[in-house]
Amino acid sequence: MMLNKKIIICDDDEGILDMMEMILDDEGYQIIAESNSLNLRSIIERESPDLIILDLWMPMLSGDQLLRMIRDTEAYKHLPVLVISASRDGETIAMDAGASGFLAKPFDIDGLLGKIELQLSATNWQA
């Protein structure tokens, strides 16, 4: 059922990218992992993902900057974005920037999968 769901993960830390890709891949999601925040916009346009998982503290463009950019684009206004961060104020920053969900690092796999499922089902329901 999840086979067709496409998730972009954007995090500057390769370790986290690899780990998440492995887990979500096993779950049957289609994963596009990106460590350079500058590339995110073009990837979104190219891939039309069902969900974006976004880190906050990244070089070049920070997660909240990217998120605001996404929300400012009419086509992606309702695109689910799950923010993951180890920052203490992460949740506040994420919600202020328009995130649809937040998960604190480090997280449990079950927690991650639960949040992803929630985000994806919400879009289904919205659509």
Added chain:
Amino acid sequence: MNAFLDGKFNFSGDSLKYNFDLLTQALNASISGIIITDNMQPDNPIVFCNLAFEHMTGYTRAEIIGHNCRFLQAQDRNQKQREILANCVKEGKECVVEIRNYRKNGDLFWNELYMSPVKNDKGEVTHFIGVQNDVTSRKNAEHDLRQQKTLMEKQVQERTIALKESEAFLTSIIETVREGLLVLDPEFNVLSANYHFLKTFKVSIEETVGKQLYELGNNQWNIPKLKELLIKILPTNNPVVDFEVEHDFPHIGKKLMLLNAYRVELEGQFKDQILLAIEDITDRKEIERRKDDFLSIASHELKTPLTTIKGYIQVLERIIPKDASEKFVNTFSKVSLYVERLNTLISELLDVSKIQTGNIELHMSEFDFDHLIRETVDGIQATFPGHKIILQGETKAKVMGDESHIIQVINNLLSNAIKYSPDAKTIEVNIANVSEYVKVSVRDFGIGISPEDTAKVFERFYRGSEIQKKFPGMGIGLYICDQIVKNHQGTLWVESEKNKGSVFSFTLPKHRKDNDAE
């Protein structure tokens, strides 16, 4: 010239004897001693003395008549008044001297002696008349007064020196102290300013003293809120305490200052003066901020690889082969346990730093208390299936507080309860309404805490003596819990018995008392 010949002594008739008698009685009634000496005889003997003279000197008439006056001086012969007397006798002049005389019994008395010559037709001095008054008490009083004056002068001198010394001492303190100090009069004119004030705000004493506070340096002290507080000081004695002001000064840039102002009081009497102390906390705040920033970055950076590690461990846990040994499985669960602990430690590091500098921010919102407890307990229960956590009671309360902080407290108490009761299987959590508070108690049946440790468990970095070996940690968890509960104006406490278990309880007011005066 001669009163006698003028008839002034013809009192009531022509009888000379009668009149003479009256004069003699008058002489004897006098309280001044009166004597007459005969200057025509050798050594000027006393030929008359009245009663007062006898009383004054203690001698009887018989002992007096025929003697020269000097017998009254006894052995005290070197007085310079004697010279004056001798000169007057020689030149036949009158004089007044104060001379030391001695009574028959040897007692000293001061004699104010008025001596006047009596001359005959030829101008020769025939007699001297001496009138004497005992002025000892006056002399004594004078003496005492002089002594008192000397003593007082000495005391005044000593006190002046002491005052100067203490003034110098105080001045040196005032000038050395690293806090700007101003003394203001009721109109907020600057009466004095110390060195540190001048240095911090780069002004001269001329630009400051005598000026109105609000006019100093382009009205930069004209702060309405400060004005309002200062106005209240003199009439109400309400001091201004730790009033934080940020100002962009023309020459020295942005400064963060802590202001304290008090009414100047002396021996319980208040003076019409205000002491304003200005502490420049710009650098201190900046250092605190940088430290917090550093710790935020450090904890973020440490958590990033930890996220990866935790993820991979969980991946591996999921693919543990069915035939894996028990040792293999146990080892795995231990690894994840310690990764979790490392995560907690990193979070705590930042918390402690924030709490210590008072920078912890509360995000207050109303939340469903029972729901929060249930979710938190469920979360911990899922992580530690080895213990059964029994939740009892309900409050149906909405509580105003920082949800994430309260969750942190409950998580901490629960994980402690589990950690310190390795051989017990149950933990009891009880929640209840207590007046305007909600109360949470977490009971374990574990190793307990010794009485000497119970008082200290909420101290920072405190670890129970026997605990350290068996249960390593940093000893900040309970300290943070205590601070969080205090921030919410509640209390956290423990009751415990060695080897029986512990009960940690805390209360939270459902609604914060904002006017809680410290």
